[in-house]
Amino acid sequence: MRKIESHHLEDIALGAAVLGTGGGGDPYVGQLMAMAAIEKYGPVNLISPEELDDEAWVVSVGMMGAPTVVVEKIPGGQEPLQAFEALKAHTGKEISAIFPIEIGGINSLIPVILAATTGLPLVDIDGMGRAFPELQMVTFHLVDIPSGPVAMADEKGNSVIVNGVDSVWSERIGRQALTTMGGSVTTCDYLMQGFQLKEAGIHHTFSLAQRIGETVRSLKHRNQSPVEALVEEVAGTLLFTGKVNNLLRRNSGGFTKGEVSLSGLGQDQGRTFTLYFQNEFLVAEADGEVVATTPDLLTVVDVETGVPVTTESLRYGNRLAVIAIPCNEKWRTVKGIETAGPRYFGYNVDYIPLGEESKERRVLQ
Amino acid sequence: MRMGIDVGSTYTAAVIISESGRLLGQAKSRTTADILSGIRTVIGQLLEENGIEPQQVKGIFIGTTHLLNVLSHGQGIADTALIRICKPSKIHYGLGWPPALLEHVKWMEQIPGGFDFTGRKLSGENDQPELDRLIRRLVESGVGAVAIVGTFAPLYEEEEQRMATLLREALPQLSISLSHQIGSVGFLERENATLINAMLSQVMRDSIQQLSGLFGEAQLHCPYWFTQNDGSILSLDRAAAFPGFAVASGIANSLRGSAYLTGIPDCIVVDMGGSKTEVGLVIGGEPQEHIKSARLLGIRVNLRLPKVVTLPFGGETPVYIRDGEITVGHDWPVSGSEAGQANPEHLKGEPLEAAAGSLTEAFLRRLPEEHPLRREYGKPLGHWREVDAEQVVRRTIATLRETIEQLQTARDKLPVVLVGGGSALLKEKLFYKYGELVQPPAFQLCTAVGACVAPVGVQLDRICWLQNETKEAALQKVKQEAIQQLLQDGALEDSISFVQMEEIPFDYYSGEVIRFRIRAVGQLKL
Numbered sequence: 065m066r067k068i069e070s071h072h073l074e075d076i077a078l079g080a081a082v083l084g085t086g087g088g089g090d091p092y093v094g095q096l097m098a099m100a101a102i103e104k105y106g107p108v109n110l111i112s113p114e115e116l117d118d119e120a121w122v123v124s125v126g127m128m129g130a131p132t133v134v135v136e137k138i139p140g141g142q143e144p145l146q147a148f149e150a151l152k153a154h155t156g157k158e159i160s161a162i163f164p165i166e167i168g169g170i171n172s173l174i175p176v177i178l179a180a181t182t183g184l185p186l187v188d189i190d191g192m193g194r195a196f197p198e199l200q201m202v203t204f205h206l207v208d209i210p211s212g213p214v215a216m217a218d219e220k221g222n223s224v225i226v227n228g229v230d231s232v233w234s235e236r237i238g239r240q241a242l243t244t245m246g247g248s249v250t251t252c253d254y255l256m257q258g259f260q261l262k263e264a265g266i267h268h269t270f271s272l273a274q275r276i277g278e279t280v281r282s283l284k285h286r287n288q289s290p291v292e293a294l295v296e297e298v299a300g301t302l303l304f305t306g307k308v309n310n311l312l313r314r315n316s317g318g319f320t321k322g323e324v325s326l327s328g329l330g331q332d333q334g335r336t337f338t339l340y341f342q343n344e345f346l347v348a349e350a351d352g353e354v355v356a357t358t359p360d361l362l363t364v365v366d367v368e369t370g371v372p373v374t375t376e377s378l379r380y381g382n383r384l385a386v387i388a389i390p391c392n393e394k395w396r397t398v399k400g401i402e403t404a405g406p407r408y409f410g411y412n413v414d415y416i417p418l419g420e421e422s423k424e425r426r427v428l429q
Numbered sequence: 430m431r432m433g434i435d436v437g438s439t440y441t442a443a444v445i446i447s448e449s450g451r452l453l454g455q456a457k458s459r460t461t462a463d464i465l466s467g468i469r470t471v472i473g474q475l476l477e478e479n480g481i482e483p484q485q486v487k488g489i490f491i492g493t494t495h496l497l498n499v500l501s502h503g504q505g506i507a508d509t510a511l512i513r514i515c516k517p518s519k520i521h522y523g524l525g526w527p528p529a530l531l532e533h534v535k536w537m538e539q540i541p542g543g544f545d546f547t548g549r550k551l552s553g554e555n556d557q558p559e560l561d562r563l564i565r566r567l568v569e570s571g572v573g574a575v576a577i578v579g580t581f582a583p584l585y586e587e588e589e590q591r592m593a594t595l596l597r598e599a600l601p602q603l604s605i606s607l608s609h610q611i612g613s614v615g616f617l618e619r620e621n622a623t624l625i626n627a628m629l630s631q632v633m634r635d636s637i638q639q640l641s642g643l644f645g646e647a648q649l650h651c652p653y654w655f656t657q658n659d660g661s662i663l664s665l666d667r668a669a670a671f672p673g674f675a676v677a678s679g680i681a682n683s684l685r686g687s688a689y690l691t692g693i694p695d696c697i698v699v700d701m702g703g704s705k706t707e708v709g710l711v712i713g714g715e716p717q718e719h720i721k722s723a724r725l726l727g728i729r730v731n732l733r734l735p736k737v738v739t740l741p742f743g744g745e746t747p748v749y750i751r752d753g754e755i756t757v758g759h760d761w762p763v764s765g766s767e768a769g770q771a772n773p774e775h776l777k778g779e780p781l782e783a784a785a786g787s788l789t790e791a792f793l794r795r796l797p798e799e800h801p802l803r804r805e806y807g808k809p810l811g812h813w814r815e816v817d818a819e820q821v822v823r824r825t826i827a828t829l830r831e832t833i834e835q836l837q838t839a840r841d842k843l844p845v846v847l848v849g850g851g852s853a854l855l856k857e858k859l860f861y862k863y864g865e866l867v868q869p870p871a872f873q874l875c876t877a878v879g880a881c882v883a884p885v886g887v888q889l890d891r892i893c894w895l896q897n898e899t900k901e902a903a904l905q906k907v908k909q910e911a912i913q914q915l916l917q918d919g920a921l922e923d924s925i926s927f928v929q930m931e932e933i934p935f936d937y938y939s940g941e942v943i944r945f946r947i948r949a950v951g952q953l954k955l
Contacts, residue, residue, distance in 0.1 A: 135618075
């Protein structure tokens with residue numbers, strides 16, 4: 065167990081933005097709320113999954129909604145506790161720890177608020193190892209742990225309990241409630257026991273986010289390019305360095321779909337690269353050939369600073385580096401790929417696991 | 430002809446440029462505490478020494494770091510109140526602000542109201558007693574400015590407008606800043622930007638009044654403009670209402686001026702002044718902006734600011750040597766930070782022992798006595814030991830190289846342009862291993878030149894509901910709005926071009942809402 069204090073949050077937010085792979089929402093609002101909560105209630109105890117009792121009940125908390133709405137609708141501050149209390153009252157369970165549903169983006173920090181407010185420990189684990197847009201895109205779903213009952217709370221004080229027959233239904237019904245509640249809500253869900261979380265979750269990702277943040281922030285003091293240091297820290301692959309020369313976005317079924325083309329710089333001079341994104345970057349193509357896809361992580365950073373760039377903040381002329389990070393093994397299963405592979409998002413390509421693809425390429429060369 | 434004026438932290442410079450772009454005259458003088466007398470001196474010199482009649486000047490363009498210095502030093506900041514129109518929130522205002530600056534935000538009230546995303550109002554009309562109480566509080570607390578921030582105001586501005594109308598009627602002297610006119614979605618960043626704008630409102634109002642008087646005295650009856658954060662011009666009306674748009678005008682002009690003077694459209698600019706050094710990036714002749722939310726003095730704002738690294742030393746920064754330990758200025762950070770964070774704090778609270786000399790003197794000490802730069806300097810260099818001077822130079826150069834590296838797109842090898850009064854000595858030392866190192870002839874006047882060649886610019890960030898119109902029609906409307914504003918600001922119609930056009934759909938809502946971000950520029954008709 066160790067303490068998470070206010071001054072750790074900036075690194076965690078930065079690391080969570082890297083693992084957010086272009087989506088997951090801007091962690092800044094979450095960071096501010098978490099800072100305020102820690103100032104008021106004191107530091108949060110972060111426990112390793114091994115320290116969690118097998119029988120203990122644990123729950124995740126996070127925000128759901130359009131990133132643009134999340135940054136505009138100023139949270140009241142009491143929503144996480146309100147959702148938590150609603151779920152507790154509904155289920156009658158004694159809950160003894162909190163965990164983040166995803167480590168990418170703002171949802172890495174909302175659990176810090178609830179942990180500070182309730183005094184419960186935070187577990188160093190999550191259900192994605194990255195960010196994904198839908199409620200059932202978690203490793204818990206892969207072993208049939210349902211999301212429901214889902215408690216939702218808004219800044220007006222409304223709360224709703226959704227009892228979907230499975231996670232997909234909870235997602236469908238939840239989306240409707242979300243729209244009525246003003247486009248963003250705080251949710252409390254995936255109530256389960258310690259042994260389930262340990263088995264189904266991705267371990268030590270909260271600490272990973274913090275380490276990534278430290279790496280990017282401390283680059284200034286080292287004799288290494290920001291991008292190189294980041295690639296080393298996440299054991300990733302630098303796929304491409306280039307400049308945005310085309311950017312297309314369209315709205316389809318409530319999600320932004322888009323593609324961004326880069327023309328190569330330096331070593332990649334003369335090459336072209338395309339990234340397809342929805343909330344997150346999902347498919348990468350170099351010179352017309354697919355080189356990496358979801359569920360592996362595709363993260364895009366500013367060449368100069370190593371600071372991650374979200375799909376919303378892409379602009380023509382940006383100079384970017386694209387880094388691929390292998391996803392957790394849990395995603396590389398048949399059900400994992402079905403749930404969060406490129407075809408689920410409507411791309412007509414097969415998933416090529418990151419390491420294997422590069423092996424194949426080496427043989428070809 | 431055009432006159433460009435740059436009021437920097439250490440020097441005030443002015444230039445005259447012909448219609449064909451030729452540099453006809455220049456003048457430079459120390460920036461004075463009152464700002465104005467320094468400007469008076471350079472204008473007098475400029476006109477007199479070059480035999481220019483005031484009526485030959487068709488327009489004056491002013492860029493300055495003064496507003497940024499006001500924010501760092503606190504002098505002249507208006508005491509400001511914050512009114513949020515929203516569901517009351519427990520989130521504090523001013524998170525991450527420098528405490529000294531935050532002291533000028535006197536109080537905050539959360540008035541129930543605001544809109545949700547769909548335009549549904551979150552509460553009914555406010556009752557009159559409540560508003561009367563608010564007005565009484567504004568009067569009694571004696572604040573000079575107020576920032577009004579409503580949720581979703583960039584989409585639905587009525588409540589901010591209504592509040593402004595009420596307050597204006599009751600308190601005509603109050604400076605009112607409305608968030609929807611300053612930034613787009615992102616409540617806290619917009620709140621920060623609106624507060625900063627409100628805090629600078631009185632300084633700006635006074636400056637305009639004084640400058641108008643000064644130009645009148647000098648028989649300069651032509652129009653004049655400020656320049657803004659992207660290096661385009663800002664009319665007086667807009668400058669008075671939106672001083673926040675001019676906080677980074679100094680460096681934006683320097684970046685534009687560097688590209689203009691060297692003819693190099695893509696470059697890294699090192700601008701070393703008297704008390705600070707700024708390093709920024711120019712692409713296609715335009716100052717590069719922050720990709721993500723920008724920071725000003727460490728504060729997240731959704732203003733569009735040039736991406737610049739500021740180092741807290743310039744040519745005149747004092748160097749202290751104590752037991753062989755060298756301190757440049759107040760401290761020596763390994764690396765810089767975002768726009769404006771470094772400021773000449775070391776000039777206040779000066780250490781007790783005398784400085785060995787300035788940074789410039791350390792550089793000069795390393796040159797042979799007969800070197801022209803050393804003879805030009807004309808003053809004694811102080812008692813430097815050769816080894817100390819060498820170490821100061823080495824460290825300065827190392828920090829600069831590191832900063833350039835940060836901005837240099839790893840393998841792109843952009844040329845480096847050296848400008849600013851303090852940069853004279855750098856050219857000899859800053860051997861740059863990746864690309865060309867250029868110092869234009871008028872390097873000391875680059876910022877004033879950049880102000881002179883500033884285009885008329887407009888940046889619009891609009892969110893449109895697509896219920897009764899097509900996307901194309903909505904975009905056309907926004908483009909028209911941009912063109913109208915450019916024409917109104919004096920752009921030549923034929924010269925207008927859209928330099929940036931972006932559409933950002935909203936997630937989770939199917940095709941009903943779209944956000945357009947547009948930037949257009951045009952040449953100023955004089």
